Amino acid sequence: MQLGRVIGIAVATRKDEKLVGSKLLITQPISPEGEFMGAPLITVDTVGAGVGEQVIYVTGSVAARAIPQDHAPVDAAIVGIIDSIQCQVRKE
Template identity: 40%
Template sequence: MILAQVLGTVVSTRKDRGLVGLKLMLCRELDATLKPLGNYVVAVDAVGAGTDEVVLVASGSSARLTEASKDKPVDAVITGIVDVVEVGGRDVYSKREGVTA
C-alpha cells in the first residue's frame, strides 16, 4: 500500500462504463514522515476520503478487490483514511493534529 495525501477530485464525463458512478481523487504519494514525493495517482475513493486527508492507496491487482472496484478497470483505490502514523515510537502524524514531526 501507498501512503498518500488527497489533493482534490478528478472529473471525467467520458469514461469506461466500469468507472461510471465512482469518485476519482488525485493523490500525492508521501514518505514515512509525510513529506510529499513526486509521484501522483488518480485513485477510486472506496471510503469517502476528502481533500487534504492522509490515506492508504492500494494499487495493481489489489486495487480491484474492494466492493467499489471489483472487476472495474482501475489501478489504484483509496482503501483507508489514516488516523495516526508512528515511526520509531514517535507519532509523526495525527489526523487530529496534522503533521507533528
C-alpha cells in the same frame, strides 16, 4: 499498501461504465513523515476520503478488487483514511 495525501479531485464525465458513480481523487504519495514523494496518481475512492486527508492506497491488481464492480479498469484505489501515524525513523 502505500501512504498518500489527497490533493485534488478528477472529474471525468465520460468513463468506463464500471467506473460510473466512482469518485476519482488525485493522490500524492507521501513518506511516513508526510513529505511528498514521486508523482501524483488518480485513485478510486472506496472510503469517502476528501482533499487534504492522509490515506492508504493500493495499486495493481489488488486495487481492482477493492471496488465492488467486477473487472473494473482500476489501477489504484484508496482503501483507508489515516487518523494518525506513529513510526520511528531510522537515521543512517
